[in-house]
Amino acid sequence: MQSERLDYALNMLLEGEDINLLKKHAERISEDYRDGTGPSKRIVNDAKKAKAYAASRMPATYRAVYDSLRYVISVSDLCVSSVLDVGAGTGAGIFACTDLLQAEDITLLEREESMISIGKQLFSCDSLLSSARWIKASVQDIGTDKKYDLVTASYVMNELNEEDMLRTAEKLWDITGDTLLIVEPGTPKGYANILVIRDILLQKGAYITAPCTHAGKCPMVEDDWCHFYCRVQRSRLHKQLKGGEAPFEDEKYSFMAFSKKEAQLPELRVLRRPRIYKGHIMLTVCSKEGIQNITVTKKEKERYRDAGKLKAGDAFY
Ligand SMILES: C[S@@+](CC[C@H](N)C(=O)[O-])C[C@H]1O[C@@H](n2cnc3c(N)ncnc32)[C@H](O)[C@@H]1O
Structure with a gap:
């Protein structure tokens, strides 16, 4: 599943851009992510890099959120009016949410001005998103006065240290009205993050809606980790940015969705x-x-x- 809306917005954003320069920035971003993330590492911190992030990563992060949310919707009667996406980057998660659900009240929280600025440009091309509210803040400082039906955090928990990550997960759970969706890279570390969040949120009374089939101990053994693939079709620009002629790439992701209501889990x-x-x-x-x-x-x-x-x-x- 490609998002026509995201493709259109990306084409508008990238029209006339120097592809070689974007490629250079995209390569730098992947190298920095490979070297590891952390609270003090601000990897995408200027406009050129944010544009390169949008061009090279949004199709894949969009798709990971889309697939995760589809699994949630298949077991719950999720109906949302308000959505909050934290560590929103350039807004891939919100494109996915609004391709699947009708939400009127959309809020994105992100700490990098460069990401927000590119996200706003993308959203200005889309009638469903032009009134979305962007908040420039750190996820640790999120207010707890308002609840959102759906809260999403994609590819961001791995940028926090463990203490902040757990505190943030609890806070996000407190401001969740119905469902909290966490998506992480499909790596041992991404899965380990999901597992510790699973433990603390189950203790807080959360119900899992996907991907688990039960709320007992995860049966994955030490050298294995729970992750899935989503297939992302590559556009001509994407091929130029990533190199090679393969018509698609497989994005590995781990995820977990928690609900305030019990769902009928698949066998x-x-x-x-x-x-x-x-x-x-x-x-x-x-x-x-x-x-x-x-x-x-x-x-x-x-x-x-x-x-x-x-x-x-x-x-x-
Ligand atoms: C890998 S990007 C993911 C962006 C988007 N969620 C996506 O799936 O494409 C991680 C984002 O989290 C943001 N971020 C990292 N730490 C943050 C924090 N403490 N508070 C708010 N945003 C943060 C980064 O600036 C970056 O935009």
Whole structure:
């Protein structure tokens, strides 16, 4: 799923830009992220870099939030009027939310002026987003006087130290009216962040809506981590920025959604790409009983047909 709205806004933003310069900034940003993030590292802190971030990363972060939210919507009757996106960057998460949900009251909180400025330019091209409210602040200073039906934080928790991250997660939970969605890079560190947040929010009475199939201990063993892939089609500009001719790239992400209401969780969550053989399909799934390898045979007709369409991250029954 590509966002026509995001593609249009990015095309408008990047018209006439020097691609080689954008590429140089995009490469620098990836190197800086590879070297590690942290509270004192301000990686995207000027307008050129923010534009390069938008061009090179927004299609993938949009897609990770879109897929995560779709999994949430499939098990809950999520209906939102207000949304808050923190560490919003240039607004990818809000494009995803508003492609899936109708929200009138949209707020984005971000600490870098450069990101806000590029985000505002992108939003000015979109009738659903032109009245969104941007707040320049640190996520640690977020006010607790207002609640939002949906609160999202994508690819930001890994930029905080652990203490700030946990305090922020609790605060975000306090201002959540219905659902809190956390998306992180699909790395061992991103998943570890999600796990500690899972622990503290379960203690605060949160219900998980996705991706877990239960609220018990996560069955992933030490050298494995829960993450999924989303496939991002690459535009001509994207290919120029990232190099190579591949028509798509796979974005790895980890996520978790917490709700104030209990949801009917799926029996099984597919953890890996299904292995399709002649007459049977093998699935690695997470369930209440732990991680299991199950086989669906052609004899199971409808279930076999459904299994053939699955990808990692999908629910199964
Ligand atoms: C990797 S970007 C992700 C942006 C966006 N959420 C997305 O998914 O594309 C991380 C963003 O978090 C912001 N950020 C990092 N620490 C922050 C803090 N303490 N308060 C507010 N924003 C912060 C950064 O400035 C950056 O824009």
